[in-house]
Amino acid sequence: MDVLKKTLNQISPIKNELKAKTQKRLDALTKPLGSLGMLEEITKDVLTITENEEYKIKKKVIFVLAGDHGVVKESVTGYPQEVTPQMVYNFVRGGAAINVLARHVDAKVVVVDMGVAADLNEASGKIINKKINYGTKNFAEDHAMSKDEAIRSIEAGIEVFEQEAKNGIDIVGCGDMGIGNTTTSSAIVAALTGAPVEQVTGRGTGIDDEMLAHKIDVIKKALAKHNPDITDPIDVLSKVGGFEIGGITGVVLAAAAHKIPILLDGFISSAGALVAYKLQPNVKDYFIASHLSVERGHQIILETFNKRPLLNLDLRLGEGTGAALAMPLVEASIKILNEMATFADAGVSERTS
Amino acid sequence: MDVLKKTLNQISPIKNELKAKTQKRLDALTKPLGSLGMLEEITKDVLTITENEEYKIKKKVIFVLAGDHGVVKESVTGYPQEVTPQMVYNFVRGGAAINVLARHVDAKVVVVDMGVAADLNEASGKIINKKINYGTKNFAEDHAMSKDEAIRSIEAGIEVFEQEAKNGIDIVGCGDMGIGNTTTSSAIVAALTGAPVEQVTGRGTGIDDEMLAHKIDVIKKALAKHNPDITDPIDVLSKVGGFEIGGITGVVLAAAAHKIPILLDGFISSAGALVAYKLQPNVKDYFIASHLSVERGHQIILETFNKRPLLNLDLRLGEGTGAALAMPLVEASIKILNEMATFADAGVSERTS
Numbered sequence: 001m002d003v004l005k006k007t008l009n010q011i012s013p014i015k016n017e018l019k020a021k022t023q024k025r026l027d028a029l030t031k032p033l034g035s036l037g038m039l040e041e042i043t044k045d046v047l048t049i050t051e052n053e054e055y056k057i058k059k060k061v062i063f064v065l066a067g068d069h070g071v072v073k074e075s076v077t078g079y080p081q082e083v084t085p086q087m088v089y090n091f092v093r094g095g096a097a098i099n100v101l102a103r104h105v106d107a108k109v110v111v112v113d114m115g116v117a118a119d120l121n122e123a124s125g126k127i128i129n130k131k132i133n134y135g136t137k138n139f140a141e142d143h144a145m146s147k148d149e150a151i152r153s154i155e156a157g158i159e160v161f162e163q164e165a166k167n168g169i170d171i172v173g174c175g176d177m178g179i180g181n182t183t184t185s186s187a188i189v190a191a192l193t194g195a196p197v198e199q200v201t202g203r204g205t206g207i208d209d210e211m212l213a214h215k216i217d218v219i220k221k222a223l224a225k226h227n228p229d230i231t232d233p234i235d236v237l238s239k240v241g242g243f244e245i246g247g248i249t250g251v252v253l254a255a256a257a258h259k260i261p262i263l264l265d266g267f268i269s270s271a272g273a274l275v276a277y278k279l280q281p282n283v284k285d286y287f288i289a290s291h292l293s294v295e296r297g298h299q300i301i302l303e304t305f306n307k308r309p310l311l312n313l314d315l316r317l318g319e320g321t322g323a324a325l326a327m328p329l330v331e332a333s334i335k336i337l338n339e340m341a342t343f344a345d346a347g348v349s350e351r352t353s
Numbered sequence: 354m355d356v357l358k359k360t361l362n363q364i365s366p367i368k369n370e371l372k373a374k375t376q377k378r379l380d381a382l383t384k385p386l387g388s389l390g391m392l393e394e395i396t397k398d399v400l401t402i403t404e405n406e407e408y409k410i411k412k413k414v415i416f417v418l419a420g421d422h423g424v425v426k427e428s429v430t431g432y433p434q435e436v437t438p439q440m441v442y443n444f445v446r447g448g449a450a451i452n453v454l455a456r457h458v459d460a461k462v463v464v465v466d467m468g469v470a471a472d473l474n475e476a477s478g479k480i481i482n483k484k485i486n487y488g489t490k491n492f493a494e495d496h497a498m499s500k501d502e503a504i505r506s507i508e509a510g511i512e513v514f515e516q517e518a519k520n521g522i523d524i525v526g527c528g529d530m531g532i533g534n535t536t537t538s539s540a541i542v543a544a545l546t547g548a549p550v551e552q553v554t555g556r557g558t559g560i561d562d563e564m565l566a567h568k569i570d571v572i573k574k575a576l577a578k579h580n581p582d583i584t585d586p587i588d589v590l591s592k593v594g595g596f597e598i599g600g601i602t603g604v605v606l607a608a609a610a611h612k613i614p615i616l617l618d619g620f621i622s623s624a625g626a627l628v629a630y631k632l633q634p635n636v637k638d639y640f641i642a643s644h645l646s647v648e649r650g651h652q653i654i655l656e657t658f659n660k661r662p663l664l665n666l667d668l669r670l671g672e673g674t675g676a677a678l679a680m681p682l683v684e685a686s687i688k689i690l691n692e693m694a695t696f697a698d699a700g701v702s703e704r705t706s
């Protein structure tokens with residue numbers, strides 16, 4: 001608990017006055033005022049988050065946190081649980097979508113076993129072992145994890161970030177892998193936002209109407225049974241959460257404590273960020289929304305954060321793929337400020353009316 | 354006219370059957386079916402356009418075509434005409450937004466003087482001189498250009514593309530520079546789509562309500578005065594068009610003839626693409642919409658092409674900036690197909706329900 005408390009205390013509100021200062025610099029560049037739209041907003045966000053007028057994005061890191069979910073026993077997903085470790089091996093070998101996209105944007109992928117329901121021997125040395133347990137319990141029957149496990153999962157995420165930060169991190173993306181984790185995330189989001197379960201529950205990897213109705217029913221019954229304290233995100237995480245989601249919460253909190261911009265990925269990683277936000281509301285000022293997922297609960301989380309996504313490409317894959325795709329846009333925003341000529345430098349006339 | 358006719362004849366309809374074949378390949382990759390959304394659509398578009406199952410995007414080229422507009426005499430824009438050559442010099446020196454973004458995405462910028470109202474001596478050797486004339490005539494009084502000039506501007510665009518194609522082009526973006534060219538583009542789009550002038554006329558570089566009302570009035574009167582033949586895009590281009598817009602039409606037609614994917618930029622370059630589409634409707638199958646501009650007429654052009662933009666970032670700068678920003682997304686789409694592991698390769702279980 002000490003690691004978590006310390007990290008929460010290190011997260012300060014951003015200094016909004018830095019935004020106006022950056023806008024003045026943007027307005028001196030050879031382009032009509034405001035004509036780069038959201039790129040200019042992102043430039044201001046990054047300089048305000050980092051408190052560094054000369055910020056450059058070089059070291060890009062995407063954490064992919066993996067865990068299993070006991071609730072898969074309730075037939076809420078189309079894929080068998082064995083896919084979680086199989087995909088972790090795929091990450092390690094570089095064949096998954098996140099590997100392709102991270103190579104494309106020159107980002108490092110850090111794979112973390114937060115609680116996969118299998119020993120990952122083959123991958124030893126190539127993944128960080130923070131296994132809290134062999135998957136969560138089935139929250140249709142039991143609490144997903146103990147409160148102690150919930151706290152340890154968040155602290156493991158903090159530790160993973162702190163370890164990687166020694167190599168330098170200029171921007172961070174969070175991704176997830178865990179069969180069943182849209183069910184878990186929907187339960188967390190319903191509890192923490194008060195939104196009806198139907199409004200935050202989608203088709204995950206692509207289930208049909210019948211399975212979707214069943215998934216909603218499973219979540220509703222679990223929330224009624226466990227009655228999580230909606231003012232206590234740790235209680236929500238322990239009753240209906242997942243280890244990788246707690247890990248994402250930890251990474252997000254640690255990044256904010258370090259004043260590093262955080263690119264939210266899709267529904268799962270935003271659910272982890274929502275837990276972080278409920279622990280420390282200032283953390284949302286460090287978020288940049290990379291994309292809007294097809295998974296319907298994502299919109300509600302982004303509205304809670306008051307964030308507009310950079311991309312809207314009907315993605316629903318997770319793994320940090322949306323965060324990776326948005327990284328070049330954030331880099332572009334910073335390069336505009338660092339590399340464009342001013343009206344004075346270029347001898348270009350300013351507007352006359 | 355021979356060059357134009359020959360190019361129009363070389364543009365064939367795409368082979369839609371290649372899309373289904375590519376989707377099968379995408380469905381074998383280690384991700385839920387369809388979970389990469391629009392990226393998968395772009396993968397299919399590029400392989401269908403290029404008719405090459407092994408396509409790789411290496412040589413990226415952004416053509417920035419510049420020209421001046423006599424209609425600036427009607428006070429339709431906030432910037433003086435001298436900004437056009439000043440910005441061309443800025444492009445040549447590498448200080449403009451398009452230079453920064455092209456460097457960021459590793460694209461080559463090819464700057465073309467299509468009809469700037471000044472001699473660009475300083476930039477000689479670094480820009481391609483295809484000057485049709487020293488700016489168009491004021492279309493509030495006269496035809497913007499002769500029919501011969503309209504055809505020559507399109508053919509100049511074709512020649513510029515053909516010349517650069519000798520070095521290899523795997524994807525092309527089109528950008529523009531020309532003070533007054535949103536006024537010109539709005540007139541073209543109103544004529545060629547039949548949309549009311551109010552619906553396709555926006556604030557350009559940022560004019561106020563009064564100037565916007567005046568801009569709309571100038572366009573309406575010019576269309577009434579010249580009564581362009583809406584079934585003849587050359588007539589429309591000559592009466593209310595611009596040299597850089599004709600050049601863009603030519604680049605777009607030549608790229609389609611070469612089966613190279615074309616990333617549309619914003620309102621001006623899409624207006625040039627609209628002229629191309631009216632000359633040869635098949636050309637639209639070679640388009641990828643990079644972004645949706647703030648400039649209101651852009652949406653109507655994209656609807657005419659039935660294209661969904663990859664980005665929606667409130668950009669309104671032109672120069673090819675939106676096309677540059679979207680290039681990494683198109684590259685990502687292709688790398689997904691070329692680099693991801695299949696379920697069989699990676700030993701990952703497929704879905705069970």
